[in-house]
Amino acid sequence: MRDAQDLSRRAFIVGTAAVAGGIAFGSYGYAEQAAKPASNPLAAGLGPDSVTFNPWIEISPERITLIAQHADIGQGVGSVQPIMIAEEMDLDPGQFEIRFAGPSPAYFNTGFADELAPFMAADQSPAAEEARAAVLENLRQSGLQMTGGSSTVPDTYEKLRAAGAAARETLKAAAAKRSGVPVADIRTQSGHVILPDGTRIPYVQLSAEAAKIPPVLDVKLRDPSKWRMLGKPMTRLDVRSKAMGELKFGIDMKMDGMLFAAVKLNPAKGQPLKSYNATKAQSMPGVKKILEINNGVAVIATNSWYAMKAVEAIDCQWAPSAYPAEQADHWKVLGASFKPEFLGKEWRKIGNVDAALKGGKLVQAEYRAPYVAHQPLEPLNGIAIVSDAGMEIWVSHQSPQAVQQVAATAIGLKPEQVTFHNQWAGGSFGHRLEFENVRVLAEIANQMRGTPIKLVFSREEDFLQDIPRQISIGRYKGSVDKGKIVAADLKLAATAPLKGLLERMGSPSKDPDAQLAAGLWNVYYDIPNFRATSYEAQGLSPCTTWRSVGASTAGFFTESFIDELIHAAGLDPMKARIAMCAVPTYRKVLETVAEMSNWKGPLGKGRGRGVAFVESFGTPTAEVVEVTATDIGIRIDKVWVAVDVGKVVDPVNFENQVQGGVIWGLGHAINCELTYAKGAVQQTNFNHHEAMRIYQCPVIEVRGLENDPKVRGVGEPPVPPAAPALANAIFAATGKRIREMPFNKFIDFV
Amino acid sequence: MIELTVNGTKRQVDVVPEMPLLWVLRDELGITSPKYGCGVAQCGACTVQIDGKAVRSCQSHIGEVAGKSVVTMEGLGNKDQHPVVQAWIEHQVPQCGYCQTGQIIQAISLLELIPKPTDDDINVVMSGNLCRCGTYPRIRAAIHAAAAKIAGK
Numbered sequence: 001m002r003d004a005q006d007l008s009r010r011a012f013i014v015g016t017a018a019v020a021g022g023i024a025f026g027s028y029g030y031a032e033q034a035a036k037p038a039s040n041p042l043a044a045g046l047g048p049d050s051v052t053f054n055p056w057i058e059i060s061p062e063r064i065t066l067i068a069q070h071a072d073i074g075q076g077v078g079s080v081q082p083i084m085i086a087e088e089m090d091l092d093p094g095q096f097e098i099r100f101a102g103p104s105p106a107y108f109n110t111g112f113a114d115e116l117a118p119f120m121a122a123d124q125s126p127a128a129e130e131a132r133a134a135v136l137e138n139l140r141q142s143g144l145q146m147t148g149g150s151s152t153v154p155d156t157y158e159k160l161r162a163a164g165a166a167a168r169e170t171l172k173a174a175a176a177k178r179s180g181v182p183v184a185d186i187r188t189q190s191g192h193v194i195l196p197d198g199t200r201i202p203y204v205q206l207s208a209e210a211a212k213i214p215p216v217l218d219v220k221l222r223d224p225s226k227w228r229m230l231g232k233p234m235t236r237l238d239v240r241s242k243a244m245g246e247l248k249f250g251i252d253m254k255m256d257g258m259l260f261a262a263v264k265l266n267p268a269k270g271q272p273l274k275s276y277n278a279t280k281a282q283s284m285p286g287v288k289k290i291l292e293i294n295n296g297v298a299v300i301a302t303n304s305w306y307a308m309k310a311v312e313a314i315d316c317q318w319a320p321s322a323y324p325a326e327q328a329d330h331w332k333v334l335g336a337s338f339k340p341e342f343l344g345k346e347w348r349k350i351g352n353v354d355a356a357l358k359g360g361k362l363v364q365a366e367y368r369a370p371y372v373a374h375q376p377l378e379p380l381n382g383i384a385i386v387s388d389a390g391m392e393i394w395v396s397h398q399s400p401q402a403v404q405q406v407a408a409t410a411i412g413l414k415p416e417q418v419t420f421h422n423q424w425a426g427g428s429f430g431h432r433l434e435f436e437n438v439r440v441l442a443e444i445a446n447q448m449r450g451t452p453i454k455l456v457f458s459r460e461e462d463f464l465q466d467i468p469r470q471i472s473i474g475r476y477k478g479s480v481d482k483g484k485i486v487a488a489d490l491k492l493a494a495t496a497p498l499k500g501l502l503e504r505m506g507s508p509s510k511d512p513d514a515q516l517a518a519g520l521w522n523v524y525y526d527i528p529n530f531r532a533t534s535y536e537a538q539g540l541s542p543c544t545t546w547r548s549v550g551a552s553t554a555g556f557f558t559e560s561f562i563d564e565l566i567h568a569a570g571l572d573p574m575k576a577r578i579a580m581c582a583v584p585t586y587r588k589v590l591e592t593v594a595e596m597s598n599w600k601g602p603l604g605k606g607r608g609r610g611v612a613f614v615e616s617f618g619t620p621t622a623e624v625v626e627v628t629a630t631d632i633g634i635r636i637d638k639v640w641v642a643v644d645v646g647k648v649v650d651p652v653n654f655e656n657q658v659q660g661g662v663i664w665g666l667g668h669a670i671n672c673e674l675t676y677a678k679g680a681v682q683q684t685n686f687n688h689h690e691a692m693r694i695y696q697c698p699v700i701e702v703r704g705l706e707n708d709p710k711v712r713g714v715g716e717p718p719v720p721p722a723a724p725a726l727a728n729a730i731f732a733a734t735g736k737r738i739r740e741m742p743f744n745k746f747i748d749f750v
Numbered sequence: 751m752i753e754l755t756v757n758g759t760k761r762q763v764d765v766v767p768e769m770p771l772l773w774v775l776r777d778e779l780g781i782t783s784p785k786y787g788c789g790v791a792q793c794g795a796c797t798v799q800i801d802g803k804a805v806r807s808c809q810s811h812i813g814e815v816a817g818k819s820v821v822t823m824e825g826l827g828n829k830d831q832h833p834v835v836q837a838w839i840e841h842q843v844p845q846c847g848y849c850q851t852g853q854i855i856q857a858i859s860l861l862e863l864i865p866k867p868t869d870d871d872i873n874v875v876m877s878g879n880l881c882r883c884g885t886y887p888r889i890r891a892a893i894h895a896a897a898a899k900i901a902g903k
Contacts, residue, residue: 376848378785426785459788656845660885663884685788692886
């Protein structure tokens, strides 16, 4: 492979032009492939007179069911994915039911191809596209079905619309056969096929006949100008049931004869139980049984609260942690990881960095980011029943196949013996990619064969077992000369989040963790001498993906440091970024946020604005944060955000996701960290790990741009720029540079 | 046996008096709109009305609720037409939605107390309700909209 990381401005422009006409993979071919009976998981469970055209659509004489292929963790999957099908299928909200996909390779995530190929997102050169196509083929073969990487829309934008179009055309063909009218004279509207004489045949009445004809695969997607729902403000399908308190989350499910479980697990993550004394718990109210499991104890009781109270009363002796017991030693190990033996990868090298650092004015800084918890408001839970035939589990999870794998491994079953039913999730932020509840629930249900067991983690247990975001240190050097940034040498050491996750999924990777490079190497400023290197710390806490993953920490380091260099060069933070930005569409994002915020330089005493720009998951995002330094601390007044996703398919939810991402980024940067003492995290509820509440929440103005030639996701990209934009604003208002999260260790907030 | 009124119906439960109302509602009575989030009054997801006042049901022992009247989202009269629920739908507040029933019960209580709340009033009364998804801008807008709806009636 040619040195693809060495990106010049010219390469960006050429690459962009080359793919402006379309997207790298063919949806029509995909529709054809996915429609083969063997690869459609819906075919097996089909009732009489019913039909399925592809893995996303099922029609019986009674109802139309659309499959949401991803997990709904609050990002709106359960609405936007069915609507993408319904748009082409001519269905209206209310005319179909929604079901979450079961485990199947038919639902492999095409959206990961861009993120996993070793090319920067803006590089759309033929070499980059070829590499992405190769990754896509690997994904197709592995059949990895996973929700994550901001891929809700990018993964499904083409294939769901193609699925809907295929269904529509097949239903028309069935109606043509029944009526003898040529297909060309038949149209569809609101769940009906309409014949030239005005006869309206509901889709459901055509299911039996549609099942008897070959599905139509030669379909064309409608031009977005013809869309009825997509791209326009629409009401999320789940909004009403959520506002009415009627939607059932995983934690609300129940089964006849069910008993309740609570657990106490070794807070030294991954280590076993040594011994325990449950004498007191035995006689507590509601207690049915006390079980020993692999890394702890469980109480089975007649309700969750009895189970939680009793498990609290069990005295456990734990094996010590495999990682340092005390937080200070985590930082020491991390700080000592900038050595060749821990090298992840030199991700990018341009010019002669070492020579350039010797000229001009040297700027050096060290940045830090702590472990942070995910802690969605719905704690980990699940229901399972184990019988001789296998296990059935109801749990919200982002990796259906991995749930089968992990549960099966825990109790000696084959993965196909585990039946998984995905549930609506009360948030995730990466938490529901991990398996602690799944593994533990399998063990408990296996010991309680025949009885449905509902497991709910207490908030404290959930905090203790939460596999955190990576801990990270950036050691950055750069130089400025004659009012220009001439060199940047970015070195970062962190725990590897993606590698850890893959290992726990049973598919370990030997490659350098690409997520550690996110926000480190994908820097789009024209800096003639640039180097980005990652080091992977060993022997620390297990870590995993946390909303926006690597970019949540490296993005903070890099955009803070760029700000420091710009300041050292005596330039305006916004104008300098716009001038240095090498990608025209990305420059437009910066220009847009400058225009939205009416950026005109310094605001005057006690007030300040900061800007940051980060591309993550292919989505370029620029944010301006405005703060006031009041007598009682920093007040965040306003945030402006510009994001380019290529196509905004659901404008209201788009704004909601962006605002939520900004709040997530700001809140955790201000006041959240997890610290270890005696091998356990010290923060076990929201009073110790609060993030943002409404009183701190600024006004957040959002604009979506559609200049990127590809359709991008938006669940995570608004997170990374928030922390550096805030730190840069605090610097502008106070002259104080904050280089470590959480910021409240260094400055007060209102 | 402890007796209380839930959503207008008399109910009896056979549990220890220290058991929090939240878990009685969820696990003993099958009323799931009050959510377990923290168990220590840090998140507000479990908020219900007891004798018309918004309280954290995770902190209310069932023994102390005996004889009182509890209202959850399930028992909110004319829920479809409730101005706060309507505002929540119109402003598309929920993302994951898990905290929203608690937010709504708290907002109803706020509007009963202060019919036309300022942003500061909203900050004071709503800051006990955590939303991890970050729907705060929409919660604020929906409360103002609901206040206007109620005033316009």
